[in-house]
Amino acid sequence: MYAILDIESTGGKYNEEGIMEIAIHKFDGHQVVDKFMSLVNPEREIQPFVVKLTGINNKMLRTAPRFHEVAKRIIEITEDTILVAHNAQFDYRILRTEFRRLGYNFQRKTLCTVDLAKKLLPEAESHSLGKLVRSLGIPMSDRHRANGDAIATLKLFKLLLDKDSEKTILKEVLREESQGELSPTQLDIVSGLPSETGVYYMHDKDGDIIFLGKTKDAKRRVNQHFTNVGQLARKLQKETKKVTFERTGSELLAILKEYVELKKTKPKHNNIAKKNLFSHVINFSMNGNPHMELEIVKSKFQKTQKIGFNGVPSAKNFLNKISEEFELCPTSLGLQASCEHSKNGCEHRCSDLDNALDFNQKIASALDKYSLKDKTIAVLDRGRELGEQSFILVKNGSLKGFGYVELNHQINNIHILESIITPMSSDENTTFIVESYLRKNKKLKILELTPAL
Numbered sequence: 001m002y003a004i005l006d007i008e009s010t011g012g013k014y015n016e017e018g019i020m021e022i023a024i025h026k027f028d029g030h031q032v033v034d035k036f037m038s039l040v041n042p043e044r045e046i047q048p049f050v051v052k053l054t055g056i057n058n059k060m061l062r063t064a065p066r067f068h069e070v071a072k073r074i075i076e077i078t079e080d081t082i083l084v085a086h087n088a089q090f091d092y093r094i095l096r097t098e099f100r101r102l103g104y105n106f107q108r109k110t111l112c113t114v115d116l117a118k119k120l121l122p123e124a125e126s127h128s129l130g131k132l133v134r135s136l137g138i139p140m141s142d143r144h145r146a147n148g149d150a151i152a153t154l155k156l157f158k159l160l161l162d163k164d165s166e167k168t169i170l171k172e173v174l175r176e177e178s179q180g181e182l183s184p185t186q187l188d189i190v191s192g193l194p195s196e197t198g199v200y201y202m203h204d205k206d207g208d209i210i211f212l213g214k215t216k217d218a219k220r221r222v223n224q225h226f227t228n229v230g231q232l233a234r235k236l237q238k239e240t241k242k243v244t245f246e247r248t249g250s251e252l253l254a255i256l257k258e259y260v261e262l263k264k265t266k267p268k269h270n271n272i273a274k275k276n277l278f279s280h281v282i283n284f285s286m287n288g289n290p291h292m293e294l295e296i297v298k299s300k301f302q303k304t305q306k307i308g309f310n311g312v313p314s315a316k317n318f319l320n321k322i323s324e325e326f327e328l329c330p331t332s333l334g335l336q337a338s339c340e341h342s343k344n345g346c347e348h349r350c351s352d353l354d355n356a357l358d359f360n361q362k363i364a365s366a367l368d369k370y371s372l373k374d375k376t377i378a379v380l381d382r383g384r385e386l387g388e389q390s391f392i393l394v395k396n397g398s399l400k401g402f403g404y405v406e407l408n409h410q411i412n413n414i415h416i417l418e419s420i421i422t423p424m425s426s427d428e429n430t431t432f433i434v435e436s437y438l439r440k441n442k443k444l445k446i447l448e449l450t451p452a453l
Helices: 048-054 066-076 089-099 114-118 129-133 145-164 168-178 186-191 218-227 231-240 251-267 311-327 353-370 410-411 414-420 426-442
Strands: 002-009 019-027 032-039 082-085 109-112 198-203 209-215 242-247 280-285 293-298 377-382 388-394 398-405 446-449
Touching: 002 066, 002 089, 002 311, 019 066, 019 089, 019 129, 019 145, 032 066, 032 145, 066 089, 082 145, 089 109, 089 446, 109 114, 109 242, 129 145, 145 168, 186 218, 186 231, 198 218, 198 251, 209 218, 209 231, 209 251, 231 311, 242 398, 251 377, 251 388, 251 398, 280 311, 311 353, 353 388, 353 426, 388 414, 398 414, 398 426
Parallel strands: 002 082, 082 109
Antiparallel strands: 002 019, 019 032, 198 209, 198 242, 280 293, 377 388, 377 446, 388 398
16 A cells, blocks of 8 residues: 655755645555645745745645644554655655654655656656656646645556566565565455456565466456365465555456566466467468468468467458458358359459459458558557556557556657557567457557657
């Protein structure tokens, strides 16, 4: 559990500053579950440059509660959380100073989004909050006001959690939280998970990931692990001390994240495929003929991947689909030995060599529609919450990464998309995952982009 914090202080000499505005958003890793924001009467003068920067003046604070009047609420909302702030050392010091004046020793663990951004976004020109979120296309309002900055920090933190593909933030947090204690009961673990789409991670006592998987319903899937009787289930029941979950909203994104993260983290209880996820491809060739020939072959015999399929029936279903969609004769696609219309004349005129150009153009159109080759696109899908969309970015036929957007200008700007994506390695399997998913899901929005120069 995190408490995203921002404080506006009066300025002044070191350790003599006072809090004049505070905002806290309690964040469970998926959504905000509580929030507190308030002006605070600092009982001291505000430095002129602070008034100019924030727009907050002494007159505005005369009727605001004093710090001792909001202290209890701050303790309650931050209890058992990790404080997250942009330049956390400053906010934490100011907060502790105020509590010390009340004779209370306020202590919380902290995470600094400046430090995290330097590690996970090293290419950023600036790591100041305003410039950083602007470069990432994160919407921001009320700059230099506590709630505006806290919301921007929250959105930045969400992006950083996505960027942290090694899960170093999460593992470190879990190690600090557990402190060698036993895990909660399996019932508590399951009840704390949402019935949502994403990737779940099962951790041992050291916080290391021992198993991960994609799911449309995290609560149900983890409950199955804890109630099954197989050998794997028994191991997971014995060793799992914590389960974390990352919402994706999009099933496609969950499938991709599972594949990429399995290769990267190599959990000891996952079976990790060492070969292609697809078994067959459709081979396209001319073989000296005017008509292009299509043949279903095993992928291990095909050095240059065309379009991959998980079995011959799946490949034939695809050929039947493009036969109907592009008015192509099944015989020309190798789906049957002879044309049923041959006596009366084939309606597709598949044997007429004069139509070879038309036939080949239709095949090319089918390939262009259902293949990622040479394409630069964003595939838009469901987000994790209302008003958000997920996207995967494909550039020149290769998967580049994924991210989440709220505003249309983010979606249309490839420079911004490239800056906010969490990178994903691209290979034949990721191409197969995306292409096969797009074949089955026609309602997804595909946005063609102009490659950045």
